Amino acid sequence: MSRIARKLRQWSVNWFDLPQDMITDMPRLVMTGNRKLVVENHQGILHFSDQHMRLALAAGQLEVYGTDLTIRAIYTEEICIEGVINDIKYHGTGGTS
Numbered sequence: 001m002s003r004i005a006r007k008l009r010q011w012s013v014n015w016f017d018l019p020q021d022m023i024t025d026m027p028r029l030v031m032t033g034n035r036k037l038v039v040e041n042h043q044g045i046l047h048f049s050d051q052h053m054r055l056a057l058a059a060g061q062l063e064v065y066g067t068d069l070t071i072r073a074i075y076t077e078e079i080c081i082e083g084v085i086n087d088i089k090y091h092g093t094g095g096t097s
Helices: 003-016
Strands: 028-032 036-040 043-049 052-057 060-074 078-092
Touching: 028 078, 036 052, 043 060, 043 078, 052 078
Parallel strands: none
Antiparallel strands: 028 036, 036 078, 043 052, 052 060, 060 078
């Protein structure tokens, strides 16, 4: 993405007082206890088992560790994971979108 486009997006977020995840490709995570995780703005599943899941993000990857992990729902940019979630790790690329 060009520098001008990034500046324009940032200006839009600030001017209209919008959450950054609405304008940029930043992931949004909503966790309910340790039993449910909803990830918005993901870009695909890289690995899935009942104990480990790895998702592609615009700027990195997200890993979820637990037991009895299942995909309850999956949409174009949103995924709902259920099970006993023990650990979440974000591996960013260091860039901004």
